[in-house]
Amino acid sequence: MGYQRDRLGQSGVFKALVGRIKRAITEDDGTELSPEVDDVANKIAQAFIAGRFTDVYAMGTPRLQQATPRETFHQRWTEAAEEHRPLTGFQVSDHGDIDLAYIPGLEEVPQSQFVAFIEIAFASVDVPADHLKAFTAGIVLLDQDGEIKIGAIHRR
Numbered sequence: 001m002g003y004q005r006d007r008l009g010q011s012g013v014f015k016a017l018v019g020r021i022k023r024a025i026t027e028d029d030g031t032e033l034s035p036e037v038d039d040v041a042n043k044i045a046q047a048f049i050a051g052r053f054t055d056v057y058a059m060g061t062p063r064l065q066q067a068t069p070r071e072t073f074h075q076r077w078t079e080a081a082e083e084h085r086p087l088t089g090f091q092v093s094d095h096g097d098i099d100l101a102y103i104p105g106l107e108e109v110p111q112s113q114f115v116a117f118i119e120i121a122f123a124s125v126d127v128p129a130d131h132l133k134a135f136t137a138g139i140v141l142l143d144q145d146g147e148i149k150i151g152a153i154h155r156r
Helices: 012-024 035-050 051-059 062-067 070-082
Strands: 087-094 114-124 136-143 148-156
Touching: 035 051, 035 087, 035 114, 035 136, 035 148, 062 087, 062 148
Parallel strands: none
Antiparallel strands: 087 114, 114 136, 136 148
16 A cells, blocks of 8 residues: 555544643633634634635744744645535634643643634535534634734644
8 A cells, every 4th residue: 555644633643632632621611702712713714714724824823833834834724624625604612721731832831821722613515514524623822922823723
């Protein structure tokens, strides 16, 4: 069998990350997203729907951008979304507080920078946003010098 690159979200690393995130999440207290977080979440979702992944990359913290080159980020997310296109809508969920020490790449980030852990589920022609097979991104938002930025983003 020839070489087959792991699809985004299919690697053993991602599966281990999911386990770590599940342990890091506290129970959702039912609070709604702040207007600022809701605005950022909507901008991220709209960029995904339009295929503007470089816009999503630009919303990242310097740490995120240093860890992944822009071209690589764009290519990975374009490929990940391609199998679900066209994306027709989205649903944003707040997953409550998390401990940043459990998130790869954010272990050294002060917990005081944590803003929100959101999930954006995308609807497509055949799959509604609330379906388990919906294309979904988990996003850690951080306060970066008074501005809300993406600290980590992973596909479910």
